Amino acid sequence: MMQFVCFVNRNVKIFLRDKGAVFFSLISMFVVICLMLFFLEDVNVSFLTENLALIPGRDFAEDEKNSKLLVLLWAAAGIIPVNAVMVTLSNLSAMIKDKANDKSKAIYSSPVNRFSVAFSYIIAACISSVIICELTFLLSEVYICFKGGDIFSFKTHIAIFIIILVNSLVYSAIMYLFAVLIKSEGAWSGMGTVLGALVGFLGGIYMPIGSLAKSLQTVLKCTPVIYSTSLFRQIMTEEMIGKVFRGADAEIVSAYKNEMGITIDLFNENVSAAACLGILIICGMLFLIAGTIFTNRKTGAK
Numbered sequence: 001m002m003q004f005v006c007f008v009n010r011n012v013k014i015f016l017r018d019k020g021a022v023f024f025s026l027i028s029m030f031v032v033i034c035l036m037l038f039f040l041e042d043v044n045v046s047f048l049t050e051n052l053a054l055i056p057g058r059d060f061a062e063d064e065k066n067s068k069l070l071v072l073l074w075a076a077a078g079i080i081p082v083n084a085v086m087v088t089l090s091n092l093s094a095m096i097k098d099k100a101n102d103k104s105k106a107i108y109s110s111p112v113n114r115f116s117v118a119f120s121y122i123i124a125a126c127i128s129s130v131i132i133c134e135l136t137f138l139l140s141e142v143y144i145c146f147k148g149g150d151i152f153s154f155k156t157h158i159a160i161f162i163i164i165l166v167n168s169l170v171y172s173a174i175m176y177l178f179a180v181l182i183k184s185e186g187a188w189s190g191m192g193t194v195l196g197a198l199v200g201f202l203g204g205i206y207m208p209i210g211s212l213a214k215s216l217q218t219v220l221k222c223t224p225v226i227y228s229t230s231l232f233r234q235i236m237t238e239e240m241i242g243k244v245f246r247g248a249d250a251e252i253v254s255a256y257k258n259e260m261g262i263t264i265d266l267f268n269e270n271v272s273a274a275a276c277l278g279i280l281i282i283c284g285m286l287f288l289i290a291g292t293i294f295t296n297r298k299t300g301a302k
Helices: 002-017 019-025 027-052 060-091 093-100 103-109 114-146 154-181 185-202 214-220 224-236 238-244 250-260 273-299
Strands: 264-266 269-271
Touching: 002 019, 002 060, 002 093, 002 114, 027 060, 027 185, 027 250, 060 093, 060 114, 060 154, 060 185, 060 224, 060 238, 093 114, 093 154, 093 185, 114 154, 114 273, 154 224, 154 273, 185 224, 224 238, 224 264, 224 273, 250 269, 269 273
Parallel strands: none
Antiparallel strands: 264 269
């Protein structure tokens, strides 16, 4: 057990001490923030306020304020799973470096259970992700409060923490499988570059999923990222959705949620928060099993 804790501690410290790794793991988040500040926020707010104006008896000033807060919450909820993906990928670069420098051979030849070493990489990536994602959530909350929003309830904080933990474990398992299969630092860096460019699209952050072609929507629904994003959005925007669409028909609210990717329509049914969580857990378990099998094949059971 002490060996496992030491390996986890080592891998977490390697990541957190490398300021460059931390920065580049967050580069996708910075891209999303810049897009929101300079383009996406105005487009989304205008779309929402124009449609709300069609409902009789609306207060334009209040609708505009609430719409801006809703869009901010929508964006913040999308940033957290992006961080979970990129931070776990960046943390597991320590595993790639160990293989490239032949340190892994020395580790696996020592009197230590090889699966303890494998899970230490996964848990270290998970811990790093939880730290960064929770910090992102808290900073987002502070910024939203500064803009006139309300502090989330204690219940919401607990729910978000649990979801962050699940997301971090799931993406740690996914990235671990990739780390087992990839041997060189160059290939790992290349994958990180591609994934950094794609993850915002896969999460329906750069463009709302409802604005994409049906074929692209189908592709996104085959990845876990869109369900992570939907899960965070359902919880973080729930109260503000009620304020923005006060007095509106349920069909209008449902259409907006589907358009913006707050809820995902799968087989003509909305995927609930519990179902999104279940999909993520199943996905994480499948990747963990696959990662364990490939680890066993590559290193040999001991």
